[in-house]
Amino acid sequence: MVRVKYRLQGKRMMETADTAEENPELLYDVPISGTVYGAALNYRAVYDALAPEMHKHPYREPPKAPVLFIKPVNTHVAHRGFIPMPKERRSVTIGASLGIVIGRTATRVDAEGALDYVEGYTIVNDVSIPHESVYRPAYKEKARDGFCPIGPFVVEQSEVADPNNLDIRVYINDVLRQENNTSNLVRTVEQLIMDVTEFMTLYEGDVLLAGSPEMMPQAGNGDVVKIDISGIGRLTNEVKDENEVSGGEGL
Amino acid sequence: MKRARVVYQGRVHDAAPAGSGLTLGDGRNVTEQEVEWLPPVMPETVFTLGLNYADHASELSFKDVPEEPLVFLKGPNTFVGHRGATPRPDNVGFMHYECELAVVIGRSAKNVKAGDAYSYVAGYTVANDYAVRDYLENYYRPNLRVKNRDASTPIGPWLVDRDDVEDPMDLRLTTKINGETVQDGSTADMIFSIPVLIEYLSGFMTLNKGDIILTGTPKGSVDVKTGDEVITEVEHIGALVNTII
Numbered sequence: 396m397v398r399v400k401y402r403l404q405g406k407r408m409m410e411t412a413d414t415a416e417e418n419p420e421l422l423y424d425v426p427i428s429g430t431v432y433g434a435a436l437n438y439r440a441v442y443d444a445l446a447p448e449m450h451k452h453p454y455r456e457p458p459k460a461p462v463l464f465i466k467p468v469n470t471h472v473a474h475r476g477f478i479p480m481p482k483e484r485r486s487v488t489i490g491a492s493l494g495i496v497i498g499r500t501a502t503r504v505d506a507e508g509a510l511d512y513v514e515g516y517t518i519v520n521d522v523s524i525p526h527e528s529v530y531r532p533a534y535k536e537k538a539r540d541g542f543c544p545i546g547p548f549v550v551e552q553s554e555v556a557d558p559n560n561l562d563i564r565v566y567i568n569d570v571l572r573q574e575n576n577t578s579n580l581v582r583t584v585e586q587l588i589m590d591v592t593e594f595m596t597l598y599e600g601d602v603l604l605a606g607s608p609e610m611m612p613q614a615g616n617g618d619v620v621k622i623d624i625s626g627i628g629r630l631t632n633e634v635k636d637e638n639e640v641s642g643g644e645g646l
Numbered sequence: 647m648k649r650a651r652v653v654y655q656g657r658v659h660d661a662a663p664a665g666s667g668l669t670l671g672d673g674r675n676v677t678e679q680e681v682e683w684l685p686p687v688m689p690e691t692v693f694t695l696g697l698n699y700a701d702h703a704s705e706l707s708f709k710d711v712p713e714e715p716l717v718f719l720k721g722p723n724t725f726v727g728h729r730g731a732t733p734r735p736d737n738v739g740f741m742h743y744e745c746e747l748a749v750v751i752g753r754s755a756k757n758v759k760a761g762d763a764y765s766y767v768a769g770y771t772v773a774n775d776y777a778v779r780d781y782l783e784n785y786y787r788p789n790l791r792v793k794n795r796d797a798s799t800p801i802g803p804w805l806v807d808r809d810d811v812e813d814p815m816d817l818r819l820t821t822k823i824n825g826e827t828v829q830d831g832s833t834a835d836m837i838f839s840i841p842v843l844i845e846y847l848s849g850f851m852t853l854n855k856g857d858i859i860l861t862g863t864p865k866g867s868v869d870v871k872t873g874d875e876v877i878t879e880v881e882h883i884g885a886l887v888n889t890i891i
Contacts, residue, residue, distance in 0.1 A: 430721045435786065454784045462785040463794075465719040467691040469852045481850075502796070532718040532786045538851050540756075594781075594795050596723040 397626070400515065401426050401548035414550060414628035423474040423547045426517055427496055429600030431466040431543060432591065433521050435529055437581045437606030444609065445529070453530045461582060461590050464532060466521065466543040466604075474547035474630055478522055478620070479540055479637035486615045487542075487634065490521030490607035491565045491622040493558065493577055495584055496549050501597045509588040512597070515549040516558060518622050518630040519604050525613070541640070544632045545602070555626060558584040562625040563608065567618050575608035648804040648884075650728075652681035663804070683727035686771050686805040687750050691857045692720040693847060694746075694775055696788055698862025699835050715838045715846055718786070720860075724794045728803035728884075731891045732776055733796070734872050741870055741890075744775040744863035745821045745878035747814065747833050749840055750805060755853040763841035766853065767808045772886040773860045774800040774821075774878040776870075800878070800888040801858075811882055815839055818881040819864060823874050831864025833880075 399412045402424035412418075436442045436458065449457040472478070480487060498514030522542040526533055555561075558577060565573040582590060584605060591603060614620050614634045622630045650661045652668065659681075660671040667677045696716035726732060734741050752768030776798040781791040811817075814833060821829035838846065843859055870876055870890050879885040 432721070432790075456784075458783055458785045460781065460783065460789065460791045462783075463790045464786055465721060467719060467851070469691065469854065529785050530787060531716060532788075534717050534719060535714075535850055538719070540852050594791050595721065596796050598723070601721075 397554035398551045399548040400551070401546070412548070414626060417629070425471045425473045425545050426547070426549045427545060427600050427602050429497065429598055429602060431471070431519070431545070431602045431604065433464045433466055433492070433604040434582070434587055434606045435462040435464065437461070437587070438575065438608040439579050439581055440609035441606070442581050461587060462529060463591065464537060467538055469540050470538055470543035472541045472544045472632065474544070474632070476544060476632055477541060477635040477640040478520075478544065478632050479640050480616045480634050481524065481539065481637055484524060486525070486613035488523045488525050488611050489565055489567075489614050489620055490523060490611055491563050491573065492519045492521050492604040492607050493561060493563070493624055493627070494519040494545060495558070495588070495603040495605060497597045497599060497601045497603070498552070499599050501588065501592045504588055504592045506585040506589040509585040510552060512588065513552045514599070515551045516555055516627050517545060517549045517602070518624050518627055519602065520544040520620065520622055520630060520632060521604055521607055544630055546630055547628055550627050561627065564623045565612055566621040566623070567612055567614055569621070572612040573608065573610055577605060579608065580605055647807045647810065650686050650802065650804050651684040653684065654681045658684065683729050683802055685725045685727050685801045686803065687856055687858060689722055689725050689801075689856070689858055690854060692860065693858070694718050694720060694793065694860040695838070695843065695862035698837050699831065699864040700837055701831070701835060701865040712837065715843060717847070718788060718793060720794050720799060723796050724799040726797040726800050726888070728800070729887050730797065730800055731889050732798050732800060734870065734890050735778060738778055738780040740779040742777055742779065742867040743821055743829070743870060743876050743878060744777065744867070745819045745829055745880070746773045746775050746860045746863050747817060747819065747880050747883065748773040748801060749814070749859040749861060751853045751855060751857040751859070752808070753855050755844060755848040758844055758848040760841035760845040763844035764808065766844060767840070768855070769805045769807045770811055770814060770883050771802055771805050772878055772880045772884050774876065774886055774888055775860055775863065800886055802884070802886055804884045806883050817883065820879050821866065822877045823868065823870060828868045829864065829866030831866070833861070835864055836861060
């Protein structure tokens with residue numbers, strides 16, 4: 396049992412809960428209210444797969460700063476909300492990520508004290524239309540309505556012994572499709588906070604995605620996607636024809 | 647109508663121009679120097695266009711006109727109001743301004759056709775989309791370290807109502823550094839026009855009231871130094887003053 400924060404119909408709630416248990420009676424809201432920033436290429440195998448290209452056109456050299464993008468508010472959808480499947484596509488890429496929820500204004504934070512700025516952790520599904528290149532910002536692939544499920548709740552930072560050692564598992568229709576651990580991050584949670592806040596302030600309620608591991612699974616129409624992060628909970632969303640849903644309706 | 651958001655005597659006010667000064671929402675008249683200027687719209691999702699003027703694209707050594715808009719997003723940390731200050735990082739070689747017409751969305755827009763696009767626009771303001779080119783990397787270029795630094799996107803002074811602007815696609819843009827004109831262009835030279843951009847963006851995502859589209863900048867990128875006063879002006883919309891610190 397750990398302390399969690401969540402939202403029901405816009406109201407902020409806090410309780411002690413077992414993150415492995417589902418309360419089917421609760422209709423969770425997106426548990427955060429700030430800007431969601433994602434980090435790409437932040438798992439070693441993802442980085443290594445691109446490494447041979449990094450000295451060639453168009454990349455020319457390996458990245459120095461974190462490779463960041465934004466998941467804007469139209470993409471945010473709650474636990475049990477729908478992921479709209481674009482009509483011209485057959486599948487979407489599931490980007491399971493630990494969401495680092497910022498607790499107070501963080502500017503030029505050292506890695507050593509970085510976790511003092513973390514309110515807690517949540518689960519984020521950085522959904523995208525499959526694409527290879529990271530040369531140009533991929534908002535057409537990443538910023539579609541409902542392409543960023545978040546939740547179900549925020550587990551308080553003090554309840555998580557080591558954010559850099561959490562198992563991540565993705566199940567599609569209850570079949571295990573991906574398994575990894577945050578110990579494989581290129582930049583640890585603390586380093587990522589340091590390197591991001593070196594040039595931009597993070598505010599209370601903002602979320603930093605630690606990244607999505609290699610072998611990201613594909614999900615199609617009707618598939619139920621569950622992302623399980625040990626101690627943080629399980630985020631469930633169904634992929635559904637975009638004509639039947641405009642993002643955010645409940646399962 | 648023109649509207650601003652300002653802080654006066656410890657409180658946030660809406661304000662309108664009155665002669666050389668301002669009238670606050672409660673009717674008091676104040677001078678421009680007595681208030682702190684906030685961004686005229688509370689920014690939520692903010693889009694920025696790269697390479698949206700043919701002349702600027704060639705200046706940056708991109709030979710081909712892009713096939714679709716190059717769009718990137720900004721976070722709320724980067725905005726600063728009229729008469730604000732923008733830091734120039736230590737030990738960088740090239741930081742430049744970008745004078746841009748900013749389009750403010752007035753209501754939710756999804757799958758909008760270009761022909762209807764202006765009915766989703768609330769109004770316009772001016773943005774200065776500073777870039778620190780030393781930090782440019784070829785990953786999600788232009789990357790956030792170049793374009794989303796704290797207080798590096800001045801915006802304002804006014805939100806000007808859509809219907810007060812006869813043709814937003816025919817406005818002169820100018821930038822002055824310490825009084826000297828260094829950038830002079832026209833929104834007529836945009837590659838992707840405002841209606842086309844709204845059709846493009848709303849074709850894959852919902853635009854919401856208060857979202858802002860910074861429409862890109864024409865040629866004329868010159869380095870700015872600490873202490874410079876940079877004024878980015880869009881004809882009929884406003885003159886946005888910023889100081890480099």
